[in-house]
Amino acid sequence: MILSLRRRRADKKKAQIPESDSEMTEIVIPSHFRCPISLDLMKDPVTLSTGITYDRDSIEKWIESGNRTCPVTNQVLESFDQIPNHTIRRMIQDWCVQHRSHGVERIPTPRIPVTQYEVSSVCQRIAAATR
DSSP: OGGGGOOSSTTOOEEEEESSSSOEEEEEOOGGGBOTTTOSBOSSEEEOTTSOEEEHHHHHHHHHTTOOBOTTTOOBOSOOOOEEOHHHHHHHHHHHHHTGGGTOOOOOOOOOOOOHHHHHHHHHHHHHHHO
16 A cells, blocks of 8 residues: 555655555655665665665665765765664654554564675685585
8 A cells, every 4th residue: 555655746744545445545654765766665775874864775776877976965876885873764654654554564574695705705604614
């Protein structure tokens, strides 16, 4: 049901959730739970070196498309490291649980992505151990 909470425009602050067949309920999604790029509820919030938090998928697409600046501050990114923002994720999960009676599903805890280097390192250690 989170997908139905998608906000199409920045000036639209509420989402309508069907409570029953005949009535609609408006739920206000806190602005700090929304990704500044997609304006969707963040599922895997990460913070960049500029201190701004984004949804991991959105900021990865931003960087992969060749952008080298922070979308909010326009500062040049000195590092592309993405630090998981566990506090915001837990707050979003709690908010989802509080609104489950309105059809909002709790976002799952994301798995930490594994880099190619980490996979290669593990494979080398396994190969060395089997010799």
